[in-house]
Amino acid sequence: MKIVAVTACPTGIAHTYMAAARLEKVAKNFGYEIKVETQGAMGIENKLTENDIRQAHIAIFAVDIEVEGRERFNGVKVIQVPLQEALKNPEGIFAKIKR
């Protein structure tokens, strides 16, 4: 399964990147292919291309603020969780996807 994700937090200094790292790691354990876009203090990094999004089965938004360029995800199934969820219980998010 291919997954795309976006992480973003209010200050964009720490948690955005930690959550990205966490999602990448756990997805790997589940055997999923994942690409995580970070929207932090440095702006958008590891940007999801149109192609990435079109091929994805699902998108995860682990965010505490509005996702920049949300319209890019029109037509894709989105699971949105507070960013904390990606740190606290990332396995839970992927388990939900599996179902």
Next chain:
Amino acid sequence: MTPRGNSLLEFVFSCPLPSGLHARPASHLAEAANEFASECTVTNLRNGLVANAKSVLGIIAADIRHGDRCALHLSGPDEHAAHAALRRFVEEALPRCDVPLAGVAAPGRSTTPRLLQAARVNCIFGTPVSRGIGQGHVVILKRMTLPGNLGRQVGIDPTRELERVQQAVSAVRHRIGEKLKYSLTPTGAAVLQADLAMAGDVFLVEKLTEQVLHGKSAGQAVVETGEFFIDLLGHSENEYIRQRSADIEEICLQLLEEVCGASPAPAVELHGSSVLVAETLAPQQLLELDRRWLKGLVLEYSGATSHAVILARSLGIPTLAGVRNARLVLTPGGEAVVDANRGFVVSQVSPAVRRFYEREQKTLERRKELWSRHAGKWAITADGKRLEVAANASSGDELTLAFENGADGIGLFRTEMIFLGREEPPSEQEQFAIYSEAVRTAGGRPVIIRTFDIGGDKPVPYLNLPHENNPFLGCRGARIYAEHHELLQSQLRAILRASAAGCVQIMAPMISSLEECLQFKAAVGLAKQHLTQKGVAFQDDIKIGIMVEVPSVAFILDQLSAEVDFFSIGTNDLSQYLFAADRGNPTIASLYTVRHPAFLRFLEQLVEQIHRAGKWVGMCGEMAADVRNLPLLLGLGLDEISVPAADLRELKRAVGKLHTSDGMNLLDRAIACGTAAEVEDLLSAQQFHQPESLLSDELVLLGSTSQTKEEVIQEMVDAFYVASRTESRDLVEEAVWAREAEYSTGLGHGFAIPHCKTDAVTANSICVLRLHEPIDWDSIHGEQVRMVVLLALRKSEVASTHMQVFSSLARKLDEEDFRQHLLEFETPEQVTTYLAEQLGLPSLLASESRSGGTT
């Protein structure tokens, strides 16, 4: 309401004034009421307080605030007329009675550290005028005390005493009335009008009479009446009314003076560590105090330049000024801490406060220690050439700060401030005290004192300077010295006397010709002669120099060099005179840039000629303070630069990273440029300016004994302060807590990663703290935290490469191996080295402090 015989007439109104019925509007109301014979009373329907409407003090004491509903009752022979007139007054005149007073400043931003907020202690804010922290029992200096011999009197004749009181009241009213006649401003007149009403207030007179009839002497009656009203008004909930207690005190002091004659300032004896609280203090009073016990000074008066304040500073007594109502709020005998670093008094010393200040003391000691390690070091270029980096200052505070920041000396001590904003010139003695203090603070390092540079653009009443259309080209600087000969002499004598105790040099401003230079030297000679005759010590071979501000100087440097010891280039004036462009005029701003080939060529010639004559040359203008210009200045070969204290560290550090030859090459290329824009491009292309490192050993705290999250954050922010990465700890703390309010930064695994984006830090920084005992952090998993990594990013530098480092650090913290290493290291060096390695930081950037980057 039908008027009937002797019945009560009344009407109700609501107070239209935003600040309530305070002294000025109250005096207008009382004035209107006093026109009539009828009794007038006003009742505040909010609190039930009833007052005689003919008494300003009574009205004030009724605490009538904005929107309060009040009833005005009238009864007596002319009640109908009074009713109509007062009703008209309340509806028409009262709302316009309160023009805001000029100069009543709104209270500034005042915050206390989070830990003190948590301890729920009462902090009273003021302006720090002499820094430091002191603790002791509160001793209140009362102004209103009877001269000793008048304290107890027997055989008093009430009739006579009453007469004396009445005479005093009319004398004081007369005096205020006279002042009112000559009042120049409407605000001044309004204040005096209110004073006048207060001095004749029926309530006041009633109270005085009552005291005398109870057998008190006139003096005692005044003192006790004063205390009664100060207490009454001082405990009002309304700030405006509380302030009026100072007015009534002033009036009672005048009454006391009428009754008893001018009384000498009361003396105080201190027993044990004390914090003295006073309205104001005479220098003599301060000198009479036992300094062993005087730990802090709290003044209600707000002048930062009063003599007592200057004295307190020179004695190193932590002092706050402008602390409103300090004498009312602080309890005599209670313990208090004067925090004249942050600017408040803590009025209850609980165990939490004690712990806070014990930790604070350690922080201050560490900061001082770190400074002394770096401060003495010279700024040496990468190729081994020394550049003196001195500071500009105009007050004792600035001077202290300059040396704390590592100044090699004072390259420009401006003395104008001592002469401005006063009615009479400062005496030789006063100046001597100021210059001596400067010399003492400098501790053997050179201090260049510039004689007063005053011109027609600055109001100095006692100099009678003519109004000029073009003051910058008129009578200023050395040009007024001939006319104000004695003023210059007294300043020169004061400087010379101070030179006996250290290394002082004298500098003249605005010299444009050899004549002026010779006259100045003759004046110094005369002052020396005077002191020699009196047998007063001074440094006989004191160096004399001139400012280079007027372009004409450039063409007679050979002649001037034969007369003076040194030169200091004032780039601000020099550039505006060279380009004939007023630097206060924004429309021609582009004309007076110092980074212009013409100006650079001019500077090159100046420095070259001065050096050829074997003399010393520094630069004290704004050009020197901009680190971007530094390579050019090194290329010029200046002996010294003198800059604001805040820029010292950055410049000293930057010097160490530069090569003189690179500077010379850059200058050559800049001079070859055709336009200022080309010079700008050339400088921007120079990537010499390296940002400060993210990490340093001082920012790694292993084995912390903090007990709460609040203490941990404070300790880490303190570490930034110790390392001089912030001067506004409260702002950094606030930013960290603002983030913490979103949700806890605890990560699990015993780690937390608090962070903030704020320009209150001077450099992007990482602080690492390991706790001795784990603590709660409201973490995600509810578990305790042992390791805290604080990231502080400058708001204006989010785009910097450091953000990359922060994000990879955040990702790394997700790796167990990385976390385990951080938990096990034994020394700060191990931590910084490991982090630099893991985060791919160049070692110089990672930890500069160890390699001694500031030298």
